[in-house]
Amino acid sequence: MAEVTKDFEFKQCVSILKSTGKKAGNLRELREAIAAVSDEAIFHHTYQYFLKGHILEYTNDFAHWAGESLEERALAERLSGIDPYDFGSIGELRNGLLRTIDDYMEKFPEPREALAGDEFYFNQTITLTFPVGIRAQNLAEFLIAIKYIDAGSIYYHFYEARVRLRSGIDDFSAWIQDALLKKDLADRIRSIDPFMHSVEGIREHIIEAVEERVKTDMEAVRQ
Amino acid sequence: MISKYTGISPRGDLLLLQKLGKKLNKKSFLHINSTKAGGGVAEILQRMIPILNDLGINTRWEVIEGDDKFFDITKKIHNAIQGNPEKITKDMWDHHYEINKMNAGRLDLEANAVLIHDPQPAPLIKFRKKGKWIWRCHIDVSNPVKEVCDYLMRYCSKYNAAVFSVSKFARAMAINEFIIPPSIDPLSEKNRDLTAEEIGETMEKLKIPADRPMILQVSRFDRFKDPVGVIEAYKTVKKYNDCILVLAGSPATDDPEGEIVLNEVKEYAADDPDIHILLLPPFSDKDINALQRAAAVILQKSVKEGFGLTVSEAMWKGKPVIGGAVGGIPLQIVHGVTGFLVHSVEGAAFRIRQFLNNPDMAIRMGEKGRDYVRNNFLITRQTRDYLSVWYSIENKGKDVLEL
Numbered sequence: 001m002a003e004v005t006k007d008f009e010f011k012q013c014v015s016i017l018k019s020t021g022k023k024a025g026n027l028r029e030l031r032e033a034i035a036a037v038s039d040e041a042i043f044h045h046t047y048q049y050f051l052k053g054h055i056l057e058y059t060n061d062f063a064h065w066a067g068e069s070l071e072e073r074a075l076a077e078r079l080s081g082i083d084p085y086d087f088g089s090i091g092e093l094r095n096g097l098l099r100t101i102d103d104y105m106e107k108f109p110e111p112r113e114a115l116a117g118d119e120f121y122f123n124q125t126i127t128l129t130f131p132v133g134i135r136a137q138n139l140a141e142f143l144i145a146i147k148y149i150d151a152g153s154i155y156y157h158f159y160e161a162r163v164r165l166r167s168g169i170d171d172f173s174a175w176i177q178d179a180l181l182k183k184d185l186a187d188r189i190r191s192i193d194p195f196m197h198s199v200e201g202i203r204e205h206i207i208e209a210v211e212e213r214v215k216t217d218m219e220a221v222r223q
Numbered sequence: 224m225i226s227k228y229t230g231i232s233p234r235g236d237l238l239l240l241q242k243l244g245k246k247l248n249k250k251s252f253l254h255i256n257s258t259k260a261g262g263g264v265a266e267i268l269q270r271m272i273p274i275l276n277d278l279g280i281n282t283r284w285e286v287i288e289g290d291d292k293f294f295d296i297t298k299k300i301h302n303a304i305q306g307n308p309e310k311i312t313k314d315m316w317d318h319h320y321e322i323n324k325m326n327a328g329r330l331d332l333e334a335n336a337v338l339i340h341d342p343q344p345a346p347l348i349k350f351r352k353k354g355k356w357i358w359r360c361h362i363d364v365s366n367p368v369k370e371v372c373d374y375l376m377r378y379c380s381k382y383n384a385a386v387f388s389v390s391k392f393a394r395a396m397a398i399n400e401f402i403i404p405p406s407i408d409p410l411s412e413k414n415r416d417l418t419a420e421e422i423g424e425t426m427e428k429l430k431i432p433a434d435r436p437m438i439l440q441v442s443r444f445d446r447f448k449d450p451v452g453v454i455e456a457y458k459t460v461k462k463y464n465d466c467i468l469v470l471a472g473s474p475a476t477d478d479p480e481g482e483i484v485l486n487e488v489k490e491y492a493a494d495d496p497d498i499h500i501l502l503l504p505p506f507s508d509k510d511i512n513a514l515q516r517a518a519a520v521i522l523q524k525s526v527k528e529g530f531g532l533t534v535s536e537a538m539w540k541g542k543p544v545i546g547g548a549v550g551g552i553p554l555q556i557v558h559g560v561t562g563f564l565v566h567s568v569e570g571a572a573f574r575i576r577q578f579l580n581n582p583d584m585a586i587r588m589g590e591k592g593r594d595y596v597r598n599n600f601l602i603t604r605q606t607r608d609y610l611s612v613w614y615s616i617e618n619k620g621k622d623v624l625e626l
Contacts, residue, residue, distance in 0.1 A: 014236075017402035
């Protein structure tokens with residue numbers, strides 16, 4: 001994890017996909033599997049959806065499958081509305097998913113079968129984390145780094161950190177507040193909603209906020 | 224070797240490769256398959272072995288030997304695993320085992336990690352001396368002939384782990400199963416950058432005019448690749464946009480229908496001078512590369528497909544790509560982002576017209592596609608994944624590994 005020291009050490013994570021061997025061919029089977037699979041599998045299909053790099057119509061794999069393979073559009077919308085960062089634990093998130101599916105099945109109890117080969121396959125991941133050899137000592141260095149760092153590094157510090165530290169706080173704003181003592185900038189970065197952007201969108205928003213602050217700081221020196 | 228990929232592959236992948244290389248330094252890594260040349264597995268191994276050695280891992284690649292009867296049996300096993308009705312008798316399984324036993328006596332199987340590719344050498348697990356053994360399945364096992372698959376799994380379940388290319392190919396097994404998609408090498412003759420002169424030479428040699436946009440499909444003349452559907456789509460497009468069509472490939476020699484399909488295609492193309500059917504000899508990698516780089520739109524309108532790496536090859540060249548929504552193609556084409564997925568001739572024709580009439584969109588999607596391949600389908604990523612699987616087996620039970 002990124003320690004809150006003077007330097008910000010950029011790290012990155014890479015995930016290797018591992019099959020659970022479980023699959024679902026209709027909504028009832030999906031429900032049963034969501035209730036039974038490991039926390040790691042729930043984590044992969046929800047939080048790690050943001051690793052895909054492009055936000056389309058959905059925000060997690062379950063919603064994607066309900067919309068595209070079962071063509072249950074209303075359910076897909078409701079599942080997409082589930083923000084994993086609203087939950088304190090994977091268990092609570094799992095219950096949130098189950099409640100949504102149960103509600104839907106009460107109204108539409110006839111399960112629709114996915115086409116053969118189009119079933120939902122439950123996976124989980126093994127994550128490898130490592131430092132990328134880049135450190136920032138101040139905000140200007142941080143700005144350059146954030147512009148060019150791999151997307152996997154932004155994912156690690158901005159998304160994964162919230163779950164890793166269980167505090168719901170990303171590593172970037174923590175460092176900016178604790179090491180650089182710039183609480184207003186930290187608050188601004190914290191106000192970027194992780195659920196509403198792709199990793200590249202997050203990069204752009206952070207660049208915008210930090211660049212503005214660097215400019216202001218430099219102007220202040222000249223006066 | 225690895226430094227050649229700097230600026231091409233994602234930096235994170237190269238860093239992780241180096242770190243894993245240090246962790247596994249001087250350890251031995253053995254790959255075994257059934258052919259030194261021909262086919263995607265041999266193609267990628269030829270490129271991957273030097274990378275692994277360069278990382279400090281002592282890597283060897285061995286090939287099992289067998290008689291005609293053995294390869295006839297393994298071809299039948301291969302087909303059965305992919306769902307074609309085949310019967311493998313007890314005598315055939317015994318021969319499969321005996322040939323592997325003979326190879327086990329011939330080959331040095333000592334290594335810290337052994338990666339066995341596909342069903343042909345799977346019984347070698349019976350002769351394991353030490354190390355971690357991983358079975359790498361490159362083929363589609365989602366709908367196999369059950370008895371054949373069950374018999375083969377007697378061997379596979381003895382491995383430390385199995386690796387499949389796509390989630391839906393994985394089976395419920397009692398061992399760890401990882402998902403590692405295949406990849407392309409950006410530095411190979413098929414994918415490296417070419418100069419305008421090199422592209423021009425190929426176009427001249429193959430007598431392809433460069434005065435109008437070219438629609439291209441590179442594939443075997445096989446019904447599953449739907450070459451006739453491609454011509455139908457082209458004929459629709461031609462009513463609105465002047466363009467040429469190039470179908471480049473080789474007749475499928477192991478498919479008795481190959482010749483028939485080729486004749487159908489020729490007949491369907493009739494005497495349209497703007498349809499170019501190219502029968503390319505083996506090792507035409509540079510010409511295929513040049514054709515892809517000269518094309519305006521690239522199709523892979525398959526109706527059945529394994530992974531379909533030609534899609535990634537086209538995307539790597541920054542080209543707008545249209546693919547059939549089958550096999551591994553939807554994993555490469557994110558519909559509307561890195562290209563278009565289609566389900567019909569009409570769909571293909573419409574998307575070709577969209578690209579030809581909206582060059583900005585074609586460029587934008589082409590760029591997204593290249594980026595997507597860079598992050599997901601390059602050889603450095605696949606090598607990284609193999610080493611990660613090995614390292615994670617060494618560190619059994621941990622979901623998060625800090626390097």
